[in-house]
Amino acid sequence: MGLNMDNTVKNLDEKLNLTCNENQDSSKRVFKRLIEQYLNTVFGKVELIIYFLFAFTLSIAQLLSPDTQHNFRGFVTNIQSSILIVIAFRFGYLGLMVAGFIISFDIMAMLIIYNSVEMMSWAVLGLSLKISTGIIAVFVAILSYRQDVQKKKLEMLAITDELTGAYNQRFFHNVLNEKIQNAKKDECSLGLIMLDIDDFKMYNDIYGHSFGDMILKETVMLLKNIADEEACICRYGGDEFAIIMSGANLECLEREAKRIQNDFEQKKLYIIIVFYMTNSHCL
Secondary structure (H helix, E strand, C coil): CHHHHHHHHHHHHHHHHHHHHHHHHHHHHHHHHHHHHHCCCHHHHHHHHHHHHHHHHHHHHHHHCCCCCHHHHHHHHHHHHHHHHHHHHHHHHHHHHHHHHHHHHHHHHHHHHCCCCCCHHHHHHHHHHHHHHHHHHHHHHHHHHHHHHHHHHHHHHHHECCCCCCECHHHHHHHHHHHHHHHHHHCCEEEEEEEECCCHHHHHHHHCHHHHHHHHHHHHHHHHHHCCCCCEEEEEECCEEEEEEEECCHHHHHHHHHHHHHHHHHHHHHHHHHHHHHHHHHC
């Protein structure tokens, strides 16, 4: 009985520790994604640092100003509130974290400054301004994040094939020209594989366009599984696909191309057979 109880407690502790670790890893991934999204350029990093230093300097100015300078504190608070809202708009949830830190600091400083009964009215006014700024910053950050998500969706729709999810022909030409220039600049090799599906028109005509669409989708899934993560898989047109690969030398690219060719030849027949059996069963 006691041994079973100990095992139960031990299992519960392990589950709780596992849950905590998963939550910590999830939080780290979210924070890392925000950093990569908003601070992926030098300009973005410098911009956030300037905003933060300016807003925090205003917090220090409020803290060090004389107790009688209520008008000055109110003026500084309004300027700071505008800056914090701009931060939330410009950097989304990451900016909201920065704004929340500064607002929390200001509230603690305010409780220290207005610690007497005579100044209670000013404390209530200051706290209401800080709280309202925080609420507005939350809404602005949410709207900014949704706007960024919608923008990225539109950007992805512009460069991806709607049916297969692979990059489209427009993206293929743009990225190929860019990688050619980078390869010349870095003096490295660049690989391009062009492939198509054998007898695709026959399958499409006999079994219908829905059957052909399924073959195209699974072909892209197959290419994504066998190609390197950094490779660009594009649908060039119809049943034609292209894979753009970057490499340090030509020999590595040749080996990678042969590997992809062999894997594709071995597995593409399985796709056709599976869909043939599925289509025959449906009929």
